[in-house]
Amino acid sequence: MTIIWSGLALGAVYALVAVGYNIVFLSQKTFNFAQASLMMVGGFIAYVGTVSWHLEWWMVAIIAGVVVGGIAALEERIAIRPVKDPHNILVTTLGASIIIEGIAQVIWGGEPLNVPFFAGDKVLTVFGGRVYPVELALIVLVVVVVLALTQYAKRTLTGIALLGMSEDREAAQLRGVNVRRFAFFAFVFTGILAGALGVFVGPKTYAVATLGASLALKGFVVLAIGGFGSLWGVLAGGVIVGLAEALAARYISADAANLSIFLVLIVILMVKPTGLFARRKERAV
Numbered sequence: 001m002t003i004i005w006s007g008l009a010l011g012a013v014y015a016l017v018a019v020g021y022n023i024v025f026l027s028q029k030t031f032n033f034a035q036a037s038l039m040m041v042g043g044f045i046a047y048v049g050t051v052s053w054h055l056e057w058w059m060v061a062i063i064a065g066v067v068v069g070g071i072a073a074l075e076e077r078i079a080i081r082p083v084k085d086p087h088n089i090l091v092t093t094l095g096a097s098i099i100i101e102g103i104a105q106v107i108w109g110g111e112p113l114n115v116p117f118f119a120g121d122k123v124l125t126v127f128g129g130r131v132y133p134v135e136l137a138l139i140v141l142v143v144v145v146v147l148a149l150t151q152y153a154k155r156t157l158t159g160i161a162l163l164g165m166s167e168d169r170e171a172a173q174l175r176g177v178n179v180r181r182f183a184f185f186a187f188v189f190t191g192i193l194a195g196a197l198g199v200f201v202g203p204k205t206y207a208v209a210t211l212g213a214s215l216a217l218k219g220f221v222v223l224a225i226g227g228f229g230s231l232w233g234v235l236a237g238g239v240i241v242g243l244a245e246a247l248a249a250r251y252i253s254a255d256a257a258n259l260s261i262f263l264v265l266i267v268i269l270m271v272k273p274t275g276l277f278a279r280r281k282e283r284a285v
Helices: 002-028 035-052 057-080 086-108 133-155 157-167 169-174 179-196 198-205 211-226 231-251 254-271
Strands: 124-126 129-131
Touching (some): 002 035, 002 133, 035 179, 035 198, 057 086, 057 179, 057 198, 086 211, 124 133, 133 198, 133 231, 157 169, 179 198, 211 231, 211 254
């Protein structure tokens, strides 16, 4: 059961990255490959806030959210808005990711920094398995985030407008939705979310400049497995990827962990090419 808890916690981290991917995808029909790097910056700010400044965790989360949200706004203005072709945005956001990681390495160095968790690091025994408090927090957190965003999308005008943009951008614009403004705010929100989550993700992954590349790839795999545009699919994809990685590392080898993830991805996409929870859309011409 210890391996199960560890896998679920890893999957939760990947799923939180995929949530940011999904929000940008729904609002702009493209991906922000710098999303994981933004979360990495949140981890570094969590380290500085808790270790150097000795602030309360909620204050650190607010500061990280504001700072990383500002970085996301700058990225949107420079790397996304001037680009006309959505395919080129993939390249510009990847470039933004490399720049963010490079700046982080210059500021904080290349060594992993241990981010303390506000609830401590005493090992707990739950259902016969040993688990750290941060791992339980991550599992609960990703469920709460997905549930909250799902309800927000269904019950608020802003959420309904974003869903309308994802279905038909031109029709939403004709109904009076300022699609550019909504897309910008959605992008900034993903930055705020990534920064605030640093106080939870940092204690699990450590704060290290190379974290963004690893999380970006596995977050995208989670999204592909669950289905593009599906928040509940993110949960399913996170569970599958996290458990596959943890079980392969435990029973096969550490080198087989990454390979197992992509084998699972290939099998699932062969059975359901759109992902587990994405619905195939048909349009009459």
